[in-house]
Amino acid sequence: MSQVLDQPLLGLDVEFPRHLYVLHHPATGRYGCYNHQGIHGLACFSFEDAAVKFSELIDLSGMTIVGLSFEEARDVAKARPLPVVALMLLDQVDKPTIHYVK
Numbered sequence: 001m002s003q004v005l006d007q008p009l010l011g012l013d014v015e016f017p018r019h020l021y022v023l024h025h026p027a028t029g030r031y032g033c034y035n036h037q038g039i040h041g042l043a044c045f046s047f048e049d050a051a052v053k054f055s056e057l058i059d060l061s062g063m064t065i066v067g068l069s070f071e072e073a074r075d076v077a078k079a080r081p082l083p084v085v086a087l088m089l090l091d092q093v094d095k096p097t098i099h100y101v102k
Contacts, residue, residue: 016070016087017089018069018070020068021045021048021050021065021066021067022043022051022068024065024066025060032051032055034088034096039086040083041085041088041098042073043088043090044068044087045090046089047091048065073087074101085101085102087101
């Protein structure tokens with residue numbers, strides 16, 4: 001039986017950039033994530049500069065900036081363990097665009 005949602009899901013009507021930047025820690029395999037109002041998502045950015053600024057907020061040395069296509073970033077987000085359930089475009093950190101992946 002299918003379920004009808006009362007409200008639309010955030011991010012389904014917003015187009016993500018084709019190329020994104022994410023933070024990766026090669027030594028541990030971890031990626032930079034963000035929690036917005038209880039939603040955990042892989043942090044991504046349209047511009048490398050924004051990713052660099054965000055990396056300064058993470059207390060983990062050795063973070064690298066990785067350029068990925070939207071589909072590649074989506075796959076990375078899908079592979080993250082729970083509670084990560086989304087790809088989160090943080091060009092506006094106080095108003096992220098959320099694309100659910102699970």
